[in-house]
Amino acid sequence: MEYFLELLLGGLTRGSIYALIALGYTMVYGIIGLINFAHGEIYMIGAFTALIIASVLTILGFNHLSILVLASLVAVIYSAAYGFTVEKVAYKPLRSAPRLSPLISAIGMSIFLQNYVLLAQTSDFMPFPNLIPDFDFMEPYAHVIGSSELVILLTTAAVMMLLTVLIKFTKIGKAMRATAQDKSMAMLVGVNIDRVISVTFIIGSSLAAIGGILVASHIGQINFYIGFLAGIKAFTAAVLGGIGSIPGAVLGGIVLGCTESFATGYVSSDYEDVFAFTLLVLILIFRPAGILGRSTTEKV
Amino acid sequence: MKLLTSFKKSFLVSIWFMFLTFPIMVIRVNPIEEIIEWRWWNMLLVGGCSFVLSLLGRYFLEKKELMAKRVADSGVIATTFKKRLFEQRAFAVPILIIISFAAIIFPFIFSTYQTSIMTTALIYVVLGLGLNIVVGLAGLLDLGYVAFYAVGAYSYALLNYHFGMGFWAVLPIGAGLGAVFGLLLGFPVLRLRGDYLAIVTLGFGEIIRLILENWNDFSQGPSGIANISRPSLFGTQLGLEANTVYLYFIMIGFMIFTIFVVNRLQNSRIGRAWIALREDEIACQAMGIDKTRTKLNAFALGATWAGMMGVVFAAKTTFINPASFTFLESAIILSIVVMGGMGSIVGVIVAAFILILLPEYLRAFSDYRMLLFGCIMVVMMVFRPQGIISNVRRTYRYGNNKGQDINHRETEEV
Amino acid sequence: MSLLNVTNLTMDFGGLRALDNINITVHENEIVAIIGPNGAGKTTFFNCITGMYTPTSGDILVNGTGGKTHRINGLKPNKVTEKGLARTFQNIRLFPDMTVLENVMIGKHCRTKASVIGAVFRGSETVQEEYEIVESSYELLRKVGLENSVNNLAKNLAYGEQRRLEIARALATEPVLLLLDEPAAGMNPHETKELDELIVRIRDEENIAILLIEHDMKLVMSLSDKIVVMDYGKQIAQGTPTEIQNNPEVIKAYLGEDFA
Numbered sequence: 010m011e012y013f014l015e016l017l018l019g020g021l022t023r024g025s026i027y028a029l030i031a032l033g034y035t036m037v038y039g040i041i042g043l044i045n046f047a048h049g050e051i052y053m054i055g056a057f058t059a060l061i062i063a064s065v066l067t068i069l070g071f072n073h074l075s076i077l078v079l080a081s082l083v084a085v086i087y088s089a090a091y092g093f094t095v096e097k098v099a100y101k102p103l104r105s106a107p108r109l110s111p112l113i114s115a116i117g118m119s120i121f122l123q124n125y126v127l128l129a130q131t132s133d134f135m136p137f138p139n140l141i142p143d144f145d146f147m148e149p150y151a152h153v154i155g156s157s158e159l160v161i162l163l164t165t166a167a168v169m170m171l172l173t174v175l176i177k178f179t180k181i182g183k184a185m186r187a188t189a190q191d192k193s194m195a196m197l198v199g200v201n202i203d204r205v206i207s208v209t210f211i212i213g214s215s216l217a218a219i220g221g222i223l224v225a226s227h228i229g230q231i232n233f234y235i236g237f238l239a240g241i242k243a244f245t246a247a248v249l250g251g252i253g254s255i256p257g258a259v260l261g262g263i264v265l266g267c268t269e270s271f272a273t274g275y276v277s278s279d280y281e282d283v284f285a286f287t288l289l290v291l292i293l294i295f296r297p298a299g300i301l302g303r304s305t306t307e308k309v
Numbered sequence: 310m311k312l313l314t315s316f317k318k319s320f321l322v323s324i325w326f327m328f329l330t331f332p333i334m335v336i337r338v339n340p341i342e343e344i345i346e347w348r349w350w351n352m353l354l355v356g357g358c359s360f361v362l363s364l365l366g367r368y369f370l371e372k373k374e375l376m377a378k379r380v381a382d383s384g385v386i387a388t389t390f391k392k393r394l395f396e397q398r399a400f401a402v403p404i405l406i407i408i409s410f411a412a413i414i415f416p417f418i419f420s421t422y423q424t425s426i427m428t429t430a431l432i433y434v435v436l437g438l439g440l441n442i443v444v445g446l447a448g449l450l451d452l453g454y455v456a457f458y459a460v461g462a463y464s465y466a467l468l469n470y471h472f473g474m475g476f477w478a479v480l481p482i483g484a485g486l487g488a489v490f491g492l493l494l495g496f497p498v499l500r501l502r503g504d505y506l507a508i509v510t511l512g513f514g515e516i517i518r519l520i521l522e523n524w525n526d527f528s529q530g531p532s533g534i535a536n537i538s539r540p541s542l543f544g545t546q547l548g549l550e551a552n553t554v555y556l557y558f559i560m561i562g563f564m565i566f567t568i569f570v571v572n573r574l575q576n577s578r579i580g581r582a583w584i585a586l587r588e589d590e591i592a593c594q595a596m597g598i599d600k601t602r603t604k605l606n607a608f609a610l611g612a613t614w615a616g617m618m619g620v621v622f623a624a625k626t627t628f629i630n631p632a633s634f635t636f637l638e639s640a641i642i643l644s645i646v647v648m649g650g651m652g653s654i655v656g657v658i659v660a661a662f663i664l665i666l667l668p669e670y671l672r673a674f675s676d677y678r679m680l681l682f683g684c685i686m687v688v689m690m691v692f693r694p695q696g697i698i699s700n701v702r703r704t705y706r707y708g709n710n711k712g713q714d715i716n717h718r719e720t721e722e723v
Numbered sequence: 724m725s726l727l728n729v730t731n732l733t734m735d736f737g738g739l740r741a742l743d744n745i746n747i748t749v750h751e752n753e754i755v756a757i758i759g760p761n762g763a764g765k766t767t768f769f770n771c772i773t774g775m776y777t778p779t780s781g782d783i784l785v786n787g788t789g790g791k792t793h794r795i796n797g798l799k800p801n802k803v804t805e806k807g808l809a810r811t812f813q814n815i816r817l818f819p820d821m822t823v824l825e826n827v828m829i830g831k832h833c834r835t836k837a838s839v840i841g842a843v844f845r846g847s848e849t850v851q852e853e854y855e856i857v858e859s860s861y862e863l864l865r866k867v868g869l870e871n872s873v874n875n876l877a878k879n880l881a882y883g884e885q886r887r888l889e890i891a892r893a894l895a896t897e898p899v900l901l902l903l904d905e906p907a908a909g910m911n912p913h914e915t916k917e918l919d920e921l922i923v924r925i926r927d928e929e930n931i932a933i934l935l936i937e938h939d940m941k942l943v944m945s946l947s948d949k950i951v952v953m954d955y956g957k958q959i960a961q962g963t964p965t966e967i968q969n970n971p972e973v974i975k976a977y978l979g980e981d982f983a
Contacts, residue, residue, distance in 0.1 A: 068345055087332060124680040136340055290498070577837060577842030588817075595809075
């Protein structure tokens with residue numbers, strides 16, 4: 010039972026990270042219908058920036074809390090800036106191009122960013138400082154859930170709530186929903202599409218950065234390549250939940266995380282990723298629109 | 310005045326990029342020795358480069374828009390040099406002769422190393438043409454094409470390792486297995502719509518790779534399979550150098566064969582059905598085309614080519630491991646198709662040569678080659694999203710001349 | 724002889740009854756029009772017959788190619804086309820990046836049989852088939868008056884021409900019954916008149932019956948042998964143009980209570 014609980018919490022933790030990254034995919038897809046392949050790289054850049062800032066501050070002798078806050082803040086800002094720039098450089102000129110062109114551009118951007126970090130920094134794994142302290146009150150439960158896992162779960166929950174409020178109740182949230190439903194109509198009623206798209210990229214990238222910081226300090230090391238697999242997994246989560254749907258991305262992330270956690274715990278850790286992809290293939294075959302996605306029938 | 314504003318804008322862009330690249334380009338920390346390295350020089354570099362590139366980008370985008378406008382205004386596209394090159398027999402024939410001549414003498418002029426690189430490029434040409442059937446013609450976005458390539462390579466490696474089977478014997482088996490896997494995957498997933506298909510095929514590609522990596526008893530895991538036999542010529546094994554040349558000509562043969570097949574297919578009943586499917590699925594079905602079957606045809610046929618090339622690849626490198634079949638491989642092949650111009654044979658060939666040979670010859674700055682590769686992909690899409698050579702549909706001649714003496718004007722599509 | 728026999732056709736979308744007990748018969752060489760206000764279920768009816776939707780209940784019988792009677796409920800669209808029903812779409816659905824001729828050649832797909840192998844080896848049979856496809860497609864384009872734009876891309880045609888190309892493409896599937904979904908929508912009076920003549924010509928020369936949805940009353944009245952009126956998914960009247968013009972139910976549906 011305890012083992013089960015441990016796996017479940019492990020799965021939830023993993024799943025919330027997937028969910029954080031998946032939200033970026035799902036929001037971008039919902040609005041411009043593009044699989045933003047470079048999104049995983051934004052997550053990686055978020056983690057790297059946090060690492061660099063944290064290391065610098067540590068050497069300069071800042072205290073623990075201020076490092077945590079400053080490093081996270083800078084990482085989120087930078088990721089958002091990268092997301093914004095990537096959209097402007099690689100996707101915006103391609104709005105009216107054939108459907109596959111932005112996708113290729115995205116793949117190119119992903120390769121570019123990976124190698125950019127590889128060249129400017131290092132190809133080795135870098136030790137990531139543990140930004141999340143171990144709480145004393147967590148001690149009795151340490152065999153089931155660690156402090157960093159708790160922080161991940163709580164942060165994710167808080168971020169999700171913020172996002173929901175943003176999308177449901179703010180003006181820009183309404184504009185985003187309108188754009189997702191009908192771009193040209195939204196434009197006609199005065200929504201500034203370019204701005205909405207930029208904001209979407211900024212929000213998505215910030216979420217990815219938060220995911221990046223959390224996971225990096227949880228695992229303790231990063232390299233330039235972490236974005237690729239995380240990106241694919243997160244995209245899988247988004248599709249699993251029904252792409253374009255925000256609760257779907259969260260649910261998809263959690264389902265994926267738990268599946269992986271249980272499969273590695275009870276079956277074999279070698280095939281962790283195989284389970285993830287098999288789950289995806291199966292769900293899409295039996296429920297092509299994803300768990301929460303609505304199947305759209307084209308009007309004839 | 311206009312120049313001044315674009316200077317101003319580019320200046321702002323360069324400031325933005327200096328800010329953007331600051332933590333990653335400028336700071337480098339050695340956490341163990343606690344040293345911070347400040348590389349201010351890089352910041353200047355980024356600033357300068359982004360200023361120049363931004364100016365250039367602005368100029369070219371403007372030019373592109375101007376061109377589009379001019380075309381829209383006049384309604385006709387001027388006959389470009391490129392068009393003349395491919396459409397008129399008087400131009401096409403001598404050029405083809407020159408190219409074939411160059412292809413034949415290539416291995417005798419250049420070193421074994423160069424020949425080997427060229428063979429690799431040819432493999433990608435054929436892979437690109439194969440994927441072109443799936444993506445370019447039928448419009449099915451396949452991100453796991455490399456899986457079928459792996460199937461072919463491992464079928465040769467394993468059959469050779471366990472039973473000592475030769476290249477020519479396994480070639481049809483590899484092709485067949487590729488097709489079988491294509492059908493196996495195609496049956497359940499082809500009813501998914503475009504983007505889902507993309508992610509499922511991507512997932513499938515990863516599954517195949519991960520299985521190869523982890524199922525040690527079957528595939529020897531990450532260490533791979535070594536000492537795979539090279540192809541034999543009439544039962545005799547050739548030396549390394551002769552073999553490289555031999556493989557080169559095998560690949561030339563394959564390329565000609567593939568061009569022949571794809572060219573015939575795309576202007577056939579099946580090929581038209583593929584293109585129609587890409588254009589509008591609903592209308593396509595209403596015209597009496599069996600959607601699933603047509604898609605499955607394209608998918609399996611594409612997979613067949615990947616399977617064949619897998620066998621060639623295994624025979625060429627004599628060593629394979631799962632690391633050769635990553636998603637990046639699929640991405641490169643897909644880029645060849647899209648950059649070449651979807652559905653265009655000549656375009657795919659040109660793109661394959663650029664994308665494969667460029668990184669090879671960029672080995673001089675080997676560290677930067679993948680960076681440039683990514684960069685070229687983005688730049689290419691921004692400035693020429695329709696690909697290097699856009700596809701022109703074939704035109705037919707019609708008339709009331711009865712019987713077999715049909716002279717369809719065989720305009721090779723360009 | 725009746726070509727199409729629809730009895731008690733009902734279609735539900737969840738709780739919404741889009742079609743309620745529709746009965747329509749189309750005989751050989753007949754032109755039947757379906758009219759009704761927007762949202763009456765006309766296109767849904769087309770989609771049910773052509774296999775885009777599977778109807779909830781009822782029968783659709785076709786005496787199609789080969790003279791046998793087939794029940795086509797729930798058959799896939801391509802199978803329905805094979806049985807001899809061809810359609811056009813309300814919002815034109817051509818293959819935009821293919822040439823005009825190729826668009827029509829696609830229509831020949833289900834009546835020809837060259838396979839992948841055949842296409843690669845291009846034996847005499849395939850060559851002959853290909854030749855016939857080109858010739859007959861060209862012939863069809865001549866019939867609808869598009870012989871001068873054969874090698875243009877479909878997307879470059881004018882609106883009215885695109886409508887005519889859709890008809891040619893549908894004819895290429897060699898149907899016994901042609902279903903036209905608002906063929907005159909967006910056409911000017913001159914183009915509508917040409918369309919009128921074209922439809923009559925198709926009926927007379929090709930012996931194809933026609934079932935059409937149309938809002939242009941002038942066209943409907945001059946063209947149809949029989950008119951079916953639908954409103955809110957129900958069939959409220961059926962008869963000759965004169966009968967329909969004087970039917971109080973129809974007037975009510977179109978003009979409101981006060982005029983009845």
